[in-house]
Amino acid sequence: MNIKDIARKAGVSTATVSRALNNPEKVKKDTLERVMHVIDDNQYSLNPYARNLASPGRTNNIVMVIPNLVNPFFFELIKGAESVLSEYGYYLHAHNINQHLDNPKKLTAVIENLGNEGFFDGLILTGSIFLNRHFLPQIPKINKPMVAIDPNPSNNELDSVLVDERTGIWLTYEHLKKKGYNRIGVIHGGYHIELTNRKLDHIHSLLNDFDLTIKDEWIYETSYDTIEHSYRMMDRLLQSGNTLPEVFLCLNDLIAIGVCRAILDRGHQIPKDFAVIGSDDISFSKYFNPSLTTIKVPTEDLGKTAARILLNKLTNPNLPPQRIYLPPTLIVRESC
Amino acid sequence: MNIKDIARKAGVSTATVSRALNNPEKVKKDTLERVMHVIDDNQYSLNPYARNLASPGRTNNIVMVIPNLVNPFFFELIKGAESVLSEYGYYLHAHNINQHLDNPKKLTAVIENLGNEGFFDGLILTGSIFLNRHFLPQIPKINKPMVAIDPNPSNNELDSVLVDERTGIWLTYEHLKKKGYNRIGVIHGGYHIELTNRKLDHIHSLLNDFDLTIKDEWIYETSYDTIEHSYRMMDRLLQSGNTLPEVFLCLNDLIAIGVCRAILDRGHQIPKDFAVIGSDDISFSKYFNPSLTTIKVPTEDLGKTAARILLNKLTNPNLPPQRIYLPPTLIVRESC
DNA sequence: TTGTATGCGTTATCAA
């Protein structure tokens, strides 16, 4: 069923059918009615491929690639980006690639699909996916405007929005010092070594300024996306009999929540026995008990800023790549 | 830059370029190399619209329409659907329409866009969006196989996966009776009146079987997607001086979390002073303090089942619509 | 207000 069939059934030319669909005001009223009737009767709809081939236009779709949607952090990103994009008539589609993250072949196929399908006008990359050594070299294949959120600073050719992590650590240390803490532990999700090391570098390099202590054995690794892993890790730690730090600096709030619950379940008090600091400030952290002290990342702003950069590139593709840093803040609540 | 340009630059015909791209084994080795070189040099990629027009094939994309991504419930749905779809080479794109939910014109535009773009092979509708009176009549315009998760039972023409809500209430009442509770309050998100009424019907109709009490003034309305709203509502309630129920039945876990926190902040104990029961069992509920007693919806299975039905319809579009009910379970934890 | 004819970028058939 194509435009020709409709034209024949309605006793008009294909041009008239096309007009009826795209510029109804240019068709005489009763012809329009007749054509529309035939269209409805046959449940006909235009072939989007032919339409776009004949007269290319924007698709109105933006895709946001997301490594693991299990962390609410990412949908706050979506929320931010969507709020800006929708103002300009774009729709945001979140493409979760969690399933393919550890499989190079599948990851390549994802890009391939993204490149072959032309259904979107631009791309927002989030998380550390583009640090993946299988993903990174493929990116040029996707010949569309794109922006990255929180990528590797070494990718200078990529437009990106970043978090000023150093400031976050600085604020945290300042708070810890004021509260009289000294012995700091760090728990990271450990997904991508380069990303983790970047954060650990900041954590170590500011240590001297505040006369705080982090021993090598106080750097712990857990899973970045499963509360359960963090819970079990902490539970084991508490039973180990090792000398433990006073404060646990968790590299995201999911980790902090698991850690807190393990501490409580073993009969300790927070922050009396152990203090916990998270990172991100996802919406749950405020309501958790104890409420979470955390390094708040301006998540929605991250999304909004990325969207604005992308919109810019969409209208002016030749803009030189830019990097925008957004500052985190420290939200002091009960856990520390 | 199109296939003709590449052909000219490589000194071959367009047919050869096309073959080089689609059936490289049918091209002589050095011709292939020469063509590929030109392609790389010019960052050329095939026009997906022309390609699909000339030889239509599947797009490998499935879109899942989601009313509000802020509730982790939905990404567990995504996770389930994705795990099945990815096995069959499909990619899942989550399309959050939160921004457009209360604006009929925008909602129509969403459908319009979905119908005009041909970039996906099928659709999964979630939540109560298709109950929206502006959305529902538009659905036939999207001429693609689709499945709904948890829709209105009156839509018999729509393939759907549903939760057996009545069983959930039954299990809850059984538990409450065993624990000796009698006076029950209900807090609903109140987004869609038809959906809410359906649940309230079950809640009321089973009351007699267990000799439990729900007064009309113990039915409270809050926001379905913001913990903050539920927190404030409960806070006001506790200060009101009204006679309150012993147990609060919350129609999703987000509501329950806000309610719990308000109870604690006012110095009451859970479940001693007030008990709370949630619904869904999102991943956070287990780690919340107190851990949440909740009616667990088999969320991932919901997603998986919807995906399987869709895959079926994709290969066999004329299958009659089916309805599958999945049973919830009651997870008893600390809050009740 | 409507119809005719051409082109959009690709694939596939057929012949060379």
Next chain:
DNA sequence: TTGATAACGCATACAA
């Protein structure tokens, strides 16, 4: 192994 060419379904300039 390659090339010429006819589709694919639609939009639009131009003519009527």
